[in-house]
Amino acid sequence: MQNIRQLTLCGLKQALENKACTSAEIVAAFKQAYSEDQCHAKPLNAYIEFFNDSIDSARHADTLRAEGQGGLLSGLPLAVKDNIMIQGKEATCASRILKGFTAPYSATVIERLAAEGAVFLGRTNMDEFAMGSSCEYSCYGPTRNPLNRDYAAGGSSGGSACAVAAQLAPCALGSDTGGSVRLPASFCGIYGLKPSYGMLSRYGLIAYGSSLDQIGVLARSPEDIALVLKAAAGHDPQDGTSAAADVEAPFPLTPLEFKGKKIALVKEFTEKGVDPEVYDITGRFAGWLKEQGAHVVEISLPLLHFAVPCYYIIAPAEASSNLARFDGVQYGLRDEEAYSLEEMYVSTRTKGFGTEVKRRIFIGNYVLSSGYYDAYYKKAQAVRSLLSRECLKLFEDIDFMLSPTAPVPPFPLGSKVDDPLAMYSTDMCTTFANLTGLPALSLPAGITKAGLPVGVQLTGGMFSEKSLLQAALSWQTRGAGL
Amino acid sequence: MKYDVIIGCEVHVQLLTQSKAFCSCSNSFGGTPNSRVCPRCLGLPGSLPLPNRTMISSAIKAGLALHCQIAGLTKFDRKNYMYPDLPKAYQISQFDMPICTGGYLEVTVNGQKRKIAITRIHMEEDAGKNIHAEAGFNMSYVDYNRTGTPLLEIVSEPDIRGAEEAVNYVQSLREIMRFLDISDCNMEQGSLRCDANINLWIYEGEKRFATPIVEVKNMNSFKAMRSALEYETERQLEEWREKRLTLQAAGKTTRGWSEQRAETVLQRMKEEAADYRYFPEPDIKPISVPQSLIREIKQTIEELPEQKRKRFIQDYEITQEAADALTQSKALCDYFEEAARGYNDPKRIANWILSEVKKLLNEKQITIEQFSVPARHITELIHIVDDGTISGKIAKDVFIEMAALGKTATDIVNAQGLAQISDAGELEALVEKIIRENPSTVADFKAGKQKALQYLMGQIMKATEGKANPGVAVELIKTKI
Numbered sequence: 001m002q003n004i005r006q007l008t009l010c011g012l013k014q015a016l017e018n019k020a021c022t023s024a025e026i027v028a029a030f031k032q033a034y035s036e037d038q039c040h041a042k043p044l045n046a047y048i049e050f051f052n053d054s055i056d057s058a059r060h061a062d063t064l065r066a067e068g069q070g071g072l073l074s075g076l077p078l079a080v081k082d083n084i085m086i087q088g089k090e091a092t093c094a095s096r097i098l099k100g101f102t103a104p105y106s107a108t109v110i111e112r113l114a115a116e117g118a119v120f121l122g123r124t125n126m127d128e129f130a131m132g133s134s135c136e137y138s139c140y141g142p143t144r145n146p147l148n149r150d151y152a153a154g155g156s157s158g159g160s161a162c163a164v165a166a167q168l169a170p171c172a173l174g175s176d177t178g179g180s181v182r183l184p185a186s187f188c189g190i191y192g193l194k195p196s197y198g199m200l201s202r203y204g205l206i207a208y209g210s211s212l213d214q215i216g217v218l219a220r221s222p223e224d225i226a227l228v229l230k231a232a233a234g235h236d237p238q239d240g241t242s243a244a245a246d247v248e249a250p251f252p253l254t255p256l257e258f259k260g261k262k263i264a265l266v267k268e269f270t271e272k273g274v275d276p277e278v279y280d281i282t283g284r285f286a287g288w289l290k291e292q293g294a295h296v297v298e299i300s301l302p303l304l305h306f307a308v309p310c311y312y313i314i315a316p317a318e319a320s321s322n323l324a325r326f327d328g329v330q331y332g333l334r335d336e337e338a339y340s341l342e343e344m345y346v347s348t349r350t351k352g353f354g355t356e357v358k359r360r361i362f363i364g365n366y367v368l369s370s371g372y373y374d375a376y377y378k379k380a381q382a383v384r385s386l387l388s389r390e391c392l393k394l395f396e397d398i399d400f401m402l403s404p405t406a407p408v409p410p411f412p413l414g415s416k417v418d419d420p421l422a423m424y425s426t427d428m429c430t431t432f433a434n435l436t437g438l439p440a441l442s443l444p445a446g447i448t449k450a451g452l453p454v455g456v457q458l459t460g461g462m463f464s465e466k467s468l469l470q471a472a473l474s475w476q477t478r479g480a481g482l
Numbered sequence: 483m484k485y486d487v488i489i490g491c492e493v494h495v496q497l498l499t500q501s502k503a504f505c506s507c508s509n510s511f512g513g514t515p516n517s518r519v520c521p522r523c524l525g526l527p528g529s530l531p532l533p534n535r536t537m538i539s540s541a542i543k544a545g546l547a548l549h550c551q552i553a554g555l556t557k558f559d560r561k562n563y564m565y566p567d568l569p570k571a572y573q574i575s576q577f578d579m580p581i582c583t584g585g586y587l588e589v590t591v592n593g594q595k596r597k598i599a600i601t602r603i604h605m606e607e608d609a610g611k612n613i614h615a616e617a618g619f620n621m622s623y624v625d626y627n628r629t630g631t632p633l634l635e636i637v638s639e640p641d642i643r644g645a646e647e648a649v650n651y652v653q654s655l656r657e658i659m660r661f662l663d664i665s666d667c668n669m670e671q672g673s674l675r676c677d678a679n680i681n682l683w684i685y686e687g688e689k690r691f692a693t694p695i696v697e698v699k700n701m702n703s704f705k706a707m708r709s710a711l712e713y714e715t716e717r718q719l720e721e722w723r724e725k726r727l728t729l730q731a732a733g734k735t736t737r738g739w740s741e742q743r744a745e746t747v748l749q750r751m752k753e754e755a756a757d758y759r760y761f762p763e764p765d766i767k768p769i770s771v772p773q774s775l776i777r778e779i780k781q782t783i784e785e786l787p788e789q790k791r792k793r794f795i796q797d798y799e800i801t802q803e804a805a806d807a808l809t810q811s812k813a814l815c816d817y818f819e820e821a822a823r824g825y826n827d828p829k830r831i832a833n834w835i836l837s838e839v840k841k842l843l844n845e846k847q848i849t850i851e852q853f854s855v856p857a858r859h860i861t862e863l864i865h866i867v868d869d870g871t872i873s874g875k876i877a878k879d880v881f882i883e884m885a886a887l888g889k890t891a892t893d894i895v896n897a898q899g900l901a902q903i904s905d906a907g908e909l910e911a912l913v914e915k916i917i918r919e920n921p922s923t924v925a926d927f928k929a930g931k932q933k934a935l936q937y938l939m940g941q942i943m944k945a946t947e948g949k950a951n952p953g954v955a956v957e958l959i960k961t962k963i
Contacts, residue, residue: 085528098527105521107528204528211764239530240766318764321562324571325525329624345564368562368759377761 004029005167009076009224012170016065016075023058023065023075023119030077030121031055033168042149046163048082048094048140050122057119064117072231074117079169081160082123083130083206084215086110089120093129093206094138097326097333097352107204108239109173109215109232116231121169124159128354129323130180130208132156133406133426136417137356144413145187147452151410154187156180157218161188164218171219171228177209178311179406179430181216182442186405186455189444191472192218193225196463197437198243200229201236207322209315210241212434222441222472226251229465247463255477256470259293261399268304269403269429278404281446281454286402288479296402303390304432306383311431312424313367313380319357320364326352359420388436395438395461400471403429405442405455433459441468443475483723484685487715488692489648489678490640493655494633495665496608496673497540503607503632504531504574511671515613515625523630525570530765533558537632538581538769540664541605542779544634545582547658547786548600555770556581558605558763563756566624567610575635576604577760581771587638587658588788589650598651599639606633634665640679645711649704652676657787661812669703676701680711681729682718693718694732698746700739710739714746790815798828807836813850820857830864838881855884863891870904870951871895904951906958909942912950913958916941924963935959 004026007015015021034050037043054077061075080086083093085103087110092098106114114120127137135158136142143158145151146166153162157174161184164172174181176194185192193216200215207213215232217225230249236242265286270279286296328334328348335351338344353361367376394401407428416423433440439462442455460468502509505522521529545552559577582603588595608631615621636655642648656667656674667674678701682693698714701707714737721727733752740747762768785793791805794815800808808818818835822828839860843853863884867877872895883894895901903909916938917924927934935956942955 091527101527103528104526105528202528203530206527207765209764238532240532241530241764317761321560321572321759321761324562324564325527325569327564327566327571329566330524330569331526341566365759368761370757370759373759373761 005033007170008221009078009171009219009227010221012076013073013227023061023077024055026075027055027058027077027119027121030168033166034122037166037168042144044146044149044153044162044166044168045125045141045143046153046159046166046168047079047122048092048125048159049090051089051120054119054121061117061119071116072227073113075119076117076171077119077121077169078113078228079121079124079160079163079172080110081157081172081174082126083175083208084110084173085204085206086120086123089123091123091206092139094126094140095128095326095352095354095357096139097349098206098331099139099333101332103204105204107215108201108236110204112232113228118231121163124157124163124172124174126159126174127156127180128357129206129319130156130175130177130213131319131356131360133179133183133423134411134413134416135159135162135184136413137354139354142413145410145452147189148410148450150412151452152187152413152415154184154406154410156184157192157216158184158187160218161185161190161192164188164220165190171217171224173228174216174218175205175208176214176216176430176434177212177315178434179427181218182405182430182440182455182457183426185218185442186444186457187410187453189447189453189455190218190220191222191225191444191476192216192442192455193229193465193468194433194440195229195233195465196243196247196439197434198241199233199247199439199463199465201232201239201242203236203238207318209318209434210322211318212311212315214434222469222476223251223253226253226466226469229469233465243463248466250466250469253469253473255474256467257293258289258471258474261294262397263289263294263296263400263402264299264394264398265296266304266401266403267298267300268302269407273425273428274404274407275409277448278407278409278454281448282402282404282456285443285445285456285475288475289402292474292478297398299394299398301390301394303383303387307387307432307435308424308427310380310383310387311427311435312363313376314384314435316360316364317368317377317380318364320361320368323353323357323361328352356420384435387432391432391436391438392462399460399467401459403457403459405429405457409448409450409454410452429457438462439465439468441472443472444480445475483719485719486683486685487644487680487711488640488683489642489644489680489711491636491638491642491648491651492677492679493636493638493652494608494675495544495636495655495659495667497537497632497634497664498666499534499536499540499632501534502630503534503537503605504630507630509631511673513627515623515627518627519629523569524626531574531763533766533769534632537605538771539775539779540632540662541581541603541634542771542776543662543664543783544636544659545585545603546776546780546783547662548582548585548587548603548636550582550585550600550603552771552776553579553581553583554773555579555768557768558766559760560763561606562759565609565612566622567612567626567629569610569626569629573606573609574763574766575606575760579768580604587651587654589647589654591644591647591650596641596643596647598641598647601637601639603634603636606635607631608633642678645708645715648678648711649708652707653704654787657809661786662783663812672702676707678707678711679734680714680718682715682722684722691722691726692729693722694727694729695734696746697734697736698739699736699749702741706739706741709744710746713739713744717746784812794818798822798832800829800832804829804832804836807840808832811850817850817853817857821860824858824861825864831860834860834864838878842882842885853885854888855881859884859890866891866895870953871901873902873948873952876900876902876948900949902949902951903946904954906954909946909950909955909958910962912942912945913955913962916945917959917962927963
């Protein structure tokens with residue numbers, strides 16, 4: 001079969017079921033593509049490690065299939081972000097401090113996917129500890145945008161987005177704390193879902209901002225995301241913040257009829273700071289929705305202006321605490337030269353963490369310090385509660401919120417790495433979904449004149465993944481080519 | 483100099499739950515280092531805490547027993563600090579919404595009852611243990627077995643007025659925790675740990691001066707606690723006389739009690755106080771505590787020591803001292819009540835338990851729970867003393883045999899022929915023989931010498947190996963002479 005790499009996850013599922021190919025052939029095709037890219041003058045650097053034993057898992061799946069066994073994802077390959085633990089594999093969060101750390105157990109999501117027969121292709125590159133919007137803050141170097149290798153793939157799940165867009169994997173897991181699945185999906189021209197908080201278990205996801213983190217899925221088709229959700233979602237007793245009830249799995253997926261649906265175009269995300277091309281593409285998408293019979297209204301939620309500042313207090317606060325355990329005592333990097341405990345702590349962490357991670361640890365410790373706590377952390381929490389209340393109220397009245405995914409199209413590598421504020425403002429439209437826990441999906445909506453992808457974001461009410469994915473399917477089948 | 487000693491206590495109590503506070507590892511003492519650990523208590527990347535229900539119900543139990551308000555909504559917080567024995571680099575604790583607030587504990591010092599206010603009780607996890615190799619080896623190890631052990635921190639108001647009262651307060655707390663069966667409160671093993679904040683209020687005429695507050699740590703026994711607080715009182719008095727340092731001027735310091743040096747040693751100055759950067763634990767949702775749960779837990783709380791003492795004194799008419807001694811443990815109370823159930827003079831039962839039983843327990847170094855003689859066997863033993871089967875003196879020997887052989891008093895008396903000879907007919911021949919053989923003593927008796935009777939009784943006891951019923955024998959002697 002020639003076109004293995006071009007097939008979606010669902011397409012591969014079909015091919016396997018029709019015995020048009022084997023899982024071993026599928027994995028071999030992706031491995032070959034990976035090897036070829038390694039020889040490129042500017043390798044994409046999507047994978048940190050392509051698992052040598054993935055071919056064995058594929059053969060095992062083929063054997064099971066021959067015996068009439070195997071689950072929902074039997075023999076289907078997935079790439080996994082380097083902060084989701086797979087037992088026996090390294091999990092480094094693209095950080096020097098965790099180089100060589102082997103996961104002693106698997107994340108719940110990994111266990112569930114494996115139980116359904118999924119084959120893991122490898123670990124994908126990311127911004128260190130998922131802190132970044134461009135996938136440049138990695139100790140393994142930046143990931144390139146497959147549509148233009150001199151551009152950023154978006155972050156932090158840039159490796160996952162790049163692998164899917166470059167057909168080095170049909171589908172990938174990422175994580176999204178402030179936009180980390182949706183931004184790279186937008187930059188690489190694919191679909192990326194951040195599910196509702198609690199939809200996918202966080203057990204085994206190396207924490208960045210615990211109250212914001214969600215594992216997400218990146219794919220070239222909404223159906224693929226639905227398939228992975230079906231296998232991985234649901235209550236997990238290992239995670240105390242997991243959604244209490246099982247949520248309806250959206251697979252198989254049918255297109256959404258937009259007639260009578262109310263969609264809010266958010267002023268705060270389209271007015272200031274939005275690139276004209278992004279603005280136009282978002283407008284065209286809104287036009288398409290109207291054509292489909294949807295009722296598109298412009299709304300204003302001024303509190304959304306505070307989402308980014310609020311996020312950049314709460315996320316670093318939680319991160320400063322979550323990352324304090326990387327101290328050289330139990331695992332990971334340790335400076336063996338140090339002669340005292342204090343010096344070991346300081347030099348291990350100085351050598352182990354990159355600049356952006358250090359910056360956020362500093363911010364986090366600062367906003368939690370006595371004397372500053374009330375002015376920063378406490379106030380941010382108050383804003384967050386208010387924002388959640390207002391969004392909850394809004395979704396009583398509307399079905400989706402529409403905005404650009406990122407205010408800007410993909411930018412050249414190196415153009416923002418030394419300008420943290422410019423980098424942070426890339427998250428303008430995404431952080432509010434993490435602060436409120438709402439599910440949000442980035443859809444590939446258009447291409448700039450320079451040939452770079454632009455995504456739009458649909459946000460739904462709590463646990464509305466099904467209609468979000470249905471809406472995306474409608475776009476894919478009826479609108480995307482326009 | 484007129485002064486008051488002002489003490490507030492922070493007591494940490496390890497809970498006797500099956501599993502640890504936030505994971506399913508076994509919660510027990512010791513064990514091969516790092517044998518009771520898992521990703522959660524090791525704080526491995528990606529792991530998440532799951533709060534232990536029994537820890538929460540134990541905290542509510544303690545709160546109810548100490549007359550606290552139980553919060554309808556409570557949450558956990560992170561207390562951030564780095565130390566090798568703290569694998570997550572934060573302790574899951576409770577900051578501004580503790581599970582219990584505003585209670586009190588009544589203590590009795592020199593017959594005076596006083597209420598010590600309890601500020602709060604909160605739940606938290608214990609740290610592991612750092613173990614340092616001998617000097618020269620330049621090595622340290624960490625044992626994470628204790629990491630994640632559930633603790634209650636019980637904080638008192640500065641209502642305690644002296645070392646004696648502080649010891650009394652902690653002892654009363656221990657008693658209650660043990661009665662509730664939520665902690666064994668063993669100070670030596672560290673399942674009860676107490677830190678005390680102490681300073682003095684010094685009165686000079688109309689003025690009152692507060693000396694700097696000292697947090698005293700490392701008091702590993704009640705003896706150490708008393709010595710440390712007495713020492714600290716004297717030290718602060720002396721410091722006041724020399725330097726007249728006040729709380730406002732010097733703030734708070736931390737000192738540790740050194741058993742060897744018999745003094746408190748400076749550990750930390752005020753400037754070194756840590757900023758723990760508390761914030762709500764995002765991995766655990768806030769916990770609502772329904773009234774129905776509180777009611778349910780309330781029903782499981784049995785009578786507490788203070789109530790028991792009152793009831794024992796009233797219902798069994800035993801002395802305050804006997805009641806105090808019996809209420810040292812719930813098991814001892816239960817033992818006493820079971821033994822007293824079948825007997826009309828509870829005071830005698832209490833005396834027996836507090837003298838003979840206690841003596842034997844002390845000799846054998848065991849607790850009442852480990853004692854092999856059931857309470858009802860004690861009742862039976864006293865019964866056969868009352869009905870004249872054996873004498874009180876022999877009863878003590880029988881009791882030792884009961885403990886050794888695991889048999890009832892009657893079985894032992896029958897098997898060893900220890901029953902008293904109370905039948906006058908059986909004793910008659912012997913009494914006549916003794917009278918015959920001791921004519922001069924009989925003459926003395928007739929002359930009114932009481933000692934003569936004692937001598938004759940002694941002869942009879944010697945001949946019967948102490949089994950002659952003394953009352954019957956005396957009557958016989960009197961009639962035969």
